Amino acid sequence: MHLPEKFISQMKDVFGNDFDAYLASFSLPREAGLRVNLNKITPEEFEKICPFKLERIPWTTDGYYVDPDLRPAKHPFYHAGLYYMQEPSAMAPVNTMHIENGERILDLCSAPGGKTLQIANRVGESGLVVSNDISASRLRAVVKNIEQFGLKNVIITSEQVDKLANLQREFYDRILVDAPCSGEGMFRKDPSIAASWSEASNDEYHAIQSSLAEGVQPMLKGGGQFLYSTCTFSPVENESVIEGLLNAHSELTIEDIDSEYFEDGIAIGGDERLRSAKRLYPFKLRGEGHFLASLIKDGRLEANVNPQKDQPAPEELQAFMKEVLHEPIVGSFRVHNDKILLDPQAVPDLKGIRVLRRGWLLGELVKGRFEPAQSFAMGLKKEWIKNTITFGYEEIEVVKYLKCETLHVDYPNGWYVVCMGDFPLGWAKVVNGQLKNKYPAAWRMV
Secondary structure, three states, X not given: OOOOHHHHHHHHHHHHHHHHHHHHHHHOOOOEEEEEOOOOOOHHHHXXXXXXXXXXXXXXXXXXXXXXXXXXXXXXXXXXXXXXXXXXXXXXXXXXXXXXXXXXXXXXXXXXXHHHHHHHHHHOOOOEEEEEOOOOOOHHHHHHHHHHHOOOOXXXXXXXXXXXXXHOOOOEEEEEEEOOOOOHHHOOOOHHHHHOOXXXXXXXXXXXXXXXXXXXXXXXXXXXXXXXXXXOOOOOOOHHHHHHHHHHOOOEEEEOOOOOOOEEOOOHHHOHHHHHOEEEOOOOOOOOOEEEEEEEXXXXXXXXXXXXXXXXXXXXXXXXXXXXXXXXXXXXXXXXOOEEEEOOOOOOOOOOOOEEEEOEEEEEEEOOEEEEOXXXXXXXXXXXXXXXXXXXXXXXXXXXXXXXXXXXXXOOOEEEEEEEOOEEEEEEEEEOOEEEEOOOHHHOOO
């Protein structure tokens, strides 16, 4: 791989005696990782049913190295939402956050959504994740990912940070800014990033990163945590951003991230506080590059009181749930443009905010009847469902269903959730022994 001369000069300063090891890391094979969806299965349960070799990623509790040649994203377990494919070092930021059940967390630069999924697994259904990205087009991947994971506690927005901050002051227990960057830690994964690198880009990104890090501070509660991360090695984009934030905010304190797998931050200008940040190097661990810094705001983190009150489901949905489920779902239902959604237990002020998804999409009203959405099926537990058609993990019908083929079954007419073992895959409607496949064409297995 050709590396720009000025970049090489910078990295010699960053890595010192480890520079040759850094260069040698470009010849190492890339590592692939998957992270288990804790909303559906525990890591221990997944290990028992997983058909391919797994090796735990040591800085996570739910991540594994996996051989990419096995194409795990093509397996039915992936379509069932049992795991998400994620680069191993990218799992570190959320694992560094002290997330508790029921918390409210903002993922500011969220697309394509891997960290949003990770956070949502940890806050539980009583918590909230606001997943924001300035690019609405990139957020389409986040919508798909939260639906596949069966998540109910996510609000997806596409908005400028200052507009969010004006409405949502001191609303969040923790805020993650996985900031846009020059991507120096991704050169091995994507050589085109190296080809487009320029020295000026470090300063350009520094301005953007500092603006984002500064912009979220009004939204952080007293006692809350701000986690800043990038996938670059440049001190200008990493330690310098944190130094500026600490100098501007006496109420913020950097905390040491305790991990035997990460390297200390660089004390630029002799600022020893910055050693508490951490760096992930591809020649020190099995993963790409990353930077992490955790800052705590003065104060005592108070427990959240969620003011949401239950709102009844529309009659059409109530009738559908009576047919398909053992017990109806309860909560705060909302109808928007004929779509029926279940709100998370906490909702911030969203006045004037561009919202792409608010909670759990259940379906829509079509000519006086309810049509269920794929996300409804993916968010159900099998034990909640009265009408199921279940195939074993190895049965060919699973693949046929995921390929949107029509099947023949001996079941009474009506709506069903097709399951693979204990895990819902999607909807089907049986009509005179024919299973009319309702699996979304856009999700079809190929």
